[in-house]
Amino acid sequence: MKDHLGRPLVAVTGIGLVTPLAWGREANWAAITAGKSGISRIRRFPVDKLRTTIAGTVELPEEAAGGEPVSSAVRVERMAASAVEEALSQAALGEPGAFPGPLMVGMPPVELEWPQRFALARQANGNGAYPAITKAATGRADIYETFLFGGVGERLAARFGTRGAPIALTTACATGASAIQMAVEAIQRGESDAAIALGADGSVQQEAVIRFSLLSALTARNDDPEGASRPFEKRRDGFVMSEGAAALVLESLEHATKRGATVLGIVSGCGERADSFHRTRSNPDGHAIIGAMRNAIADAGLAPGDIGYVNAHGTSTPENDKMETLGMRAVFGDAPPPISSNKSMIGHTLSAAGAIEAALSLLTIRDQILPPTINHHEPDPTITLDVVPNVARKVSGLRHVLSNSFGFGGQNVCLVVSAAP
């Protein structure tokens, strides 16, 4: 019931998933193991004159029925709530509306978007100047509570009855992994027997797509949406923005065992390391990502040779996949384990990615199936890794998976998830 450092082992007893592939854990896993792509042309807003016109998107039921697109803040909250509901229903922990532990919310920064700005400017007689729209917005509690950074977490905490102050956090593309790490730490320090960790992102809106595009981070392979995300492949040229959410119900193994819960796996190690090199690039020597990977493996009390598979950060940018390869070779030497990127299918879900990938890593162990890296047609000779090309692979005896998350701004977090002991 304790780990090699005398800390309580932290079990996962519930998983919830939403991605462009599907709402729901098992539907997502079926699509992932079948190698399906969830990337398509953006239909949410006009894409005229945009360099990138594809993404992974998650439509809410009312949008699918023809309603106006919601803001990122609302989409994040709705997907998050759905993922938490699913995870809680699997874990069967706590009474409805009374979860016995804290909530860690990995999410993107949210803010007023153009539809809200335009509406306020119309209200101000066509004046879009800040003093005028600020005056028009005065007393609009709906705007305030929707776009406060604390709003999403507050409403989710109230809805699920989690304990204490919900903590919303961002570490860029490592956010979902950070949220899990925060929950694991809370249980390890005895703050609580259980916690909910979630990562959610719904940033496919006009301005965000343009901003990422201006950073030259996105692929513009618009004529082939399903083939656009090609991590580790020779012709990769940027990531595909995507949306989704994943939630994990975590509890001490002792707590889970005592109440007879089904243990889906253990989060056995968390490692992090920040980079001080550049705002959007890793240090060419890779020490921060290598450090994060090694820290996670050591935190789990394992040696690199114990890791049977790596769920890659694998964004499909030339830079990331090169650096991740460097990290893999540094940590694992000449015989690195297989590594695959589910971003080849669902794109880069940004703040949700770390949580989605941890969830998929647990399912990988459960079913002993390595998800593929699809769109792998022309190998990159500099990527000397087994990327599980195109087709899922049945394995046996897989016990420990390393899940990598490397963020803009140099924030790197790796998790080790393991089979139930």
Next chain:
Amino acid sequence: MIRQDVVITGIGLVSSLGEGPDTHWDVLSRPGAKPVVDEAAFAPYPVHPLPALSLDAQIPKKGDQRQMEPWQRLGTYAAGLAIDQAGARGLVADMHLIVAAGGGERDIAVDEAVATAFCATPPDEAGPALNEKLATELRPTLFLAQLSNLLAGNISIVHGVTGSSRTFMGEESAAADAVRIAAARLSEGRGGIALVGGAYASQRWDLLLLYGAGDALWRGPFAPVSARSGAGGFVGGALGAFLVLETAEHAAARGATPLAKLAGVATDATHGRAGRSAATARALWQKLGAPRDGLGVLSGMTGVAEARTEEEAFLASLGDAAVRRTGSLLGHGVEAAFPANVALGALALSRGGFFPAMDPADAGDGPVDRILVTGFGQWRGEALALLERAA
């Protein structure tokens, strides 16, 4: 797990009153200090403006300065001050970092021009026009300046802090939890030294738009926190506040002098204020388990009426503690407010004194043996920190 004591060995403080511990002590330890207020530039919203900073002293590369806007510069600057005071420049590689962050600056001119130009355009025409306009007008670097996690990113890049990096979002509560978790991690042996704090650039219309929508801002001539009648509101104060925290053992081993001991941090969030928030804070106070005698309080009261009422009810339960409403002199610095008051508490304890009244409602006198910092925020969340004299 053995819990270790956590001490504060450095504070980095920038406010409208100036920068650094000496300036703040000089101004705030004398009766009759006056706030620095600009009532005109963002009328009808008064603000406490940012003081002039010698940015080169903390952000030596012009290239780094150019990659940031005032919010990230302020935070990066204050973080550097804290590291300097702690004498911890040599320890940054393994220093852990938690930043409480809001959003960074938007391009105000582009926002205004685009909103004015397209607000009345039919949606099917506005979409493509907006694409074209934003793709040509938005500066790529401004995206990075706007990203919340890049205050932490810049602290890593400029000061080399790389032990770990986390950014909490959620206004005032985020900062209190940042201090709580940074201290808890040290206490349980996850590293020896950490940097935690936040920044608030008050002279920003994009923030006034957000907080104004919630009626959380004070309008009209400046008034002290306790005198903001009716629905009340906060007056934004430029504030950068970072703390270097260490285990007592780590500080002692390197001969660093603690300013104060961080004896406890407790937070919660009631989902609704009336009547419940004060009770929640009283429960947190019980959890901290400190005696009420010799208690000084540095209150983060914002002036927003509902939160103020709840906090006043809580403060009344503390007997004759000496209460100081720092918002009346510093303004409210949202994510920086809680760390700033912890910094001021550490400053007072390190100087062996306390501050005279800052607000007409402030009562009680020193000397104080311990200091309680409160944070009820503007909307949700209750937070307390307890500081004691370093052993």
